[in-house]
Amino acid sequence: MNKKTKGEMMHKRVDLTESLEDYLETILMLEEANHVARSRDIAANMGIQRGSVTSMLKNLAEKELINYEPYGYITLTPEGKNIAREITKRHALLKDFFTRVVQIDSEKADVMACKMEHSVDRDSLEKLTRFIEFIDKCPRTGKEWIDSFKNFCIAGEKDWSGCFACIKECENRHMEKRSDSA
Numbered sequence: 001m002n003k004k005t006k007g008e009m010m011h012k013r014v015d016l017t018e019s020l021e022d023y024l025e026t027i028l029m030l031e032e033a034n035h036v037a038r039s040r041d042i043a044a045n046m047g048i049q050r051g052s053v054t055s056m057l058k059n060l061a062e063k064e065l066i067n068y069e070p071y072g073y074i075t076l077t078p079e080g081k082n083i084a085r086e087i088t089k090r091h092a093l094l095k096d097f098f099t100r101v102v103q104i105d106s107e108k109a110d111v112m113a114c115k116m117e118h119s120v121d122r123d124s125l126e127k128l129t130r131f132i133e134f135i136d137k138c139p140r141t142g143k144e145w146i147d148s149f150k151n152f153c154i155a156g157e158k159d160w161s162g163c164f165a166c167i168k169e170c171e172n173r174h175m176e177k178r179s180d181s182a
Helices: 006-015 018-034 039-046 050-062 078-101 106-116 122-137 142-154 161-181
Strands: none
Touching (some): 078 142
């Protein structure tokens, strides 16, 4: 196999359609569960006809992202596995953000994450990751902050006096932590 330049490897990723990315993600999931994937399992998992799978598998094999022979097992190549893991990571991050932070129900969040995972660029994903880390670690945010947002969404008519009380409580908690560590 020829050594590929970074540009050529990146070119492969640009050539992947949403559908091809979905196949890689499905194959990774099946590989992790069963060590290999089969075309019938891919079709069943994706809710499509088995005959539709063959041309996509040939396409992924031509791009050297999977190891595939008709009627045989399917496995990801190292590059295919890296891409599939990246897609899966984007999906999980987006779903977590939608469910835990924005308070969208899990099923809807999963559908939205699946649509968005294909278009979010690396820089935006990194910023979203950092934002979630900030929410989880900043003493002014965290679980209480997310719970406050949940209550804010449920409340209907917004009562801002609750926000001021929450700010004061947070400030007091933060001051206590500072004095405990001094």
